[in-house]
Amino acid sequence: MQVWQIDDRFGLERLKRVERDTPHPGFGQVVVKIHACSLNYRDYLTVTGAYNPRYRLPLIPVSDGAGEVVAVGEGVTDLAIGSRVMGTFSQAWQGGEPSRERLRSATLGGPLDGVLSEYACLSAQGVVPIPEHLSYTQAATLPCAALTAWNALNKYRPLRAGDTLLIQGTGGVALFALQFAKLAGATVIITSSSDAKLEQAQRLGADHTINYRNQPEWHKIARQLTNRRGVDHIIEVGGAATFAQSLAALRVGGFVAIIGILSGAAATVTLTPILMGSLTVQGITVGSRDDFHTMNRAISAQQLTPVIDRVFEFDQAPAAFAHLAAGRHFGKIVIAVQ
Numbered sequence: 001m002q003v004w005q006i007d008d009r010f011g012l013e014r015l016k017r018v019e020r021d022t023p024h025p026g027f028g029q030v031v032v033k034i035h036a037c038s039l040n041y042r043d044y045l046t047v048t049g050a051y052n053p054r055y056r057l058p059l060i061p062v063s064d065g066a067g068e069v070v071a072v073g074e075g076v077t078d079l080a081i082g083s084r085v086m087g088t089f090s091q092a093w094q095g096g097e098p099s100r101e102r103l104r105s106a107t108l109g110g111p112l113d114g115v116l117s118e119y120a121c122l123s124a125q126g127v128v129p130i131p132e133h134l135s136y137t138q139a140a141t142l143p144c145a146a147l148t149a150w151n152a153l154n155k156y157r158p159l160r161a162g163d164t165l166l167i168q169g170t171g172g173v174a175l176f177a178l179q180f181a182k183l184a185g186a187t188v189i190i191t192s193s194s195d196a197k198l199e200q201a202q203r204l205g206a207d208h209t210i211n212y213r214n215q216p217e218w219h220k221i222a223r224q225l226t227n228r229r230g231v232d233h234i235i236e237v238g239g240a241a242t243f244a245q246s247l248a249a250l251r252v253g254g255f256v257a258i259i260g261i262l263s264g265a266a267a268t269v270t271l272t273p274i275l276m277g278s279l280t281v282q283g284i285t286v287g288s289r290d291d292f293h294t295m296n297r298a299i300s301a302q303q304l305t306p307v308i309d310r311v312f313e314f315d316q317a318p319a320a321f322a323h324l325a326a327g328r329h330f331g332k333i334v335i336a337v338q
């Protein structure tokens with residue numbers, strides 16, 4: 001089979017297309033013929049070595065893929081040849097609380113081989129069925145970005161109709177959060193560096209938009225938009241450059257989901273707003289297979305379709321990563337494998 005792998009050193013230029021043996025399923029495993037995979041920012045960081053320079057090479061990158069089961073190992077009873085499935089981000093996190101083992105050693109696209117490959121051998125417990133209304137291309141966008149957004153809005157402090165949610169940016173996680181929030185009946189404020197992207201977000205249902213380049217003190221506008229009460233819930237992806245403003249934008253008792261650290265991890269913050277404002281700061285790490293099932297029920301019930309920016313061919317994989325790094329995308333970047 002053909003795979004893309006980070007060869008002997010990290011770096012986009014070290015991403016090589018090579019031939020590997022097609023896998024056979026062991027006990028409790030299935031082989032999935034990958035039809036499509038989608039990129040997350042983590043995949044780019046993994047390829048460049050910024051995510052974890054200690055990952056063993058060669059490594060097949062990319063965590064999120066969708067395809068059909070073509071071989072079933074002994075002991076697998078709930079999947080058959082032809083089943084349409086998506087891989088779970090962590091192959092070991094079935095449900096319950098996250099743990100070091102579930103998050104560090106069992107995730108696809110590092111340290112485990114990922115899905116930028118014609119076939120992938122996965123645990124039968126590490127796949128979930130694709131919602132019927134979705135194509136492979138659409139399904140490939142769900143395992144990491146969609147589930148992260150879903151859990152940020154539903155798992156710890158469920159977003160309620162009438163709540164105001166502030167979403168940072170218009171990346172993959174952000175646009176799923178926008179779609180889920182509108183299904184929940186929330187009011188959405190979204191920030192972006194691009195007016196054109198903000199117009200696209202409005203067409204998807206965003207109620208208020210703020211250009212964070214032109215309006216660097218965006219938390220003040222968010223407070224004005226809520227009659228100075230503050231927002232209920234924040235999707236925080238900016239990190240060091242945005243966290244203090246997120247705290248300032250929240251209402252007393254508000255909730256911020258820490259998802260990304262795009263502008264850096266080391267923030268200097270005053271703890272007083274958290275203490276005096278009774279704020280909840282919650283880290284999110286994708287989610288479990290049970291969470292994935294729960295999200296997929298909602299996606300099926302609402303016939304939700306992911307926002308896709310562009311689909312690249314398999315032989316254009318390095319260009320797909322470069323497109324992600326350039327940051328001009330709106331929605332998910334997909335690589336068609338078959």
Ligand SMILES: NC(=O)c1ccc[n+]([C@@H]2O[C@H](COP(=O)([O-])OP(=O)(O)OC[C@H]3O[C@@H](n4cnc5c(N)ncnc54)[C@H](OP(=O)(O)O)[C@@H]3O)[C@@H](O)[C@H]2O)c1
Pocket residue numbers: 039040041042144145148168169170171172173174191192193194197212237238241242258259260261262263284285286324327329331
């Ligand atoms: N914790 C988890 O489980 C988890 C899961 C998935 C992703 N993540 C992390 O979440 C972040 C976003 O991931 P993604 O896949 O959605 O990335 P993405 O598709 O590449 O989108 C990133 C977007 O973030 C926005 N952005 C960048 N700097 C910003 C800033 N200072 N303020 C506000 N927005 C900013 C940009 O929006 P505009 O172009 O509109 O300005 C950009 O398009 C990454 O750091 C990723 O590693 C974490």
